[in-house]
Amino acid sequence: MMRLLHTLLRNVASGPVTRRYPKVPLVPVAGARGDLRLLVDRCTFCTACAVRCPAGALEVDRKARTWTFNPYRCIYCHYCVEICPFHALEMAPLGREPAAAKATVTETGAAPVPSPSRGTGAASPA
Numbered sequence: 009m010m011r012l013l014h015t016l017l018r019n020v021a022s023g024p025v026t027r028r029y030p031k032v033p034l035v036p037v038a039g040a041r042g043d044l045r046l047l048v049d050r051c052t053f054c055t056a057c058a059v060r061c062p063a064g065a066l067e068v069d070r071k072a073r074t075w076t077f078n079p080y081r082c083i084y085c086h087y088c089v090e091i092c093p094f095h096a097l098e099m100a101p102l103g104r105e106p107a108a109a110k111a112t113v114t115e116t117g118a119a120p121v122p123s124p125s126r127g128t129g130a131a132s133p134a
Contacts (some may be wrong), residue, residue, distance in 0.1 A: 017030045017109050019109045034102065036101040036102055040101065041084045041086055041099045041102050042084075042099050042100040042103050042104075043099070043100045043102070043103055043104045044077055044079070044080065044082060044084075044088070044089075044097060044098075044099060044100075045097070045098050045100055046075055046077070046096060046097055046113075046115050047095075047096045047097070047098065047101070048075075048096075048115050048116075048117050048118075049108045050095060050096035051075060051094065051096035051115075051117055052094055052096075053068050053069070053073050053074075053075065053117060054068075054070075054093070054094075055068040055070065056091050056092060056093065057088035057091060057092055057097060058087055058088075060087045060091040060094060061087065061088050062083070062085060062087065063082055063083045063085075064081060065077060065078045065079070065081035065082040065083075066078075066088060068124070072116075073113070073117040074114055074117075075114070075115045075116075075117070075118060076112050076113070076114045076115075077110045077113040077114075077115075078113075079104055079112075079113065080110050084099075086099060104120050
């Protein structure tokens with residue numbers, strides 16, 4: 009009984025354990041994983057991130073050069089960021105804002121720049 013009384017008095021005398029969010033803003037913890045971001049200018053739409061994603065939250069279409077992210081399927085494991093060979097993905101320090109409706113994020117890249125043809129037998133300018 010004394011143990012219970014001790015715990016009760018300690019809890020009444022101390023402050024709340026939880027944060028008073030929205031009045032007290034959320035401070036990101038070092039190393040926390042937040043919302044996934046794509047740097048479109050670095051992305052080659054190689055599909056490595058979509059293949060590695062265990063939750064199936066990413067879809068990449070090479071021909072249409074689109075990258076679609078479903079944040080409601082993402083488990084924030086960070087595998088897609090680690091596997092990207094061009095460092096086109098990053099995790100923001102904070103999570104996404106609350107939303108009234110579920111929506112996916114779709115990014116579209118520019119058309120690829122054609123590389124000069126090689127091995128055609130044409131003489132190069134001197």
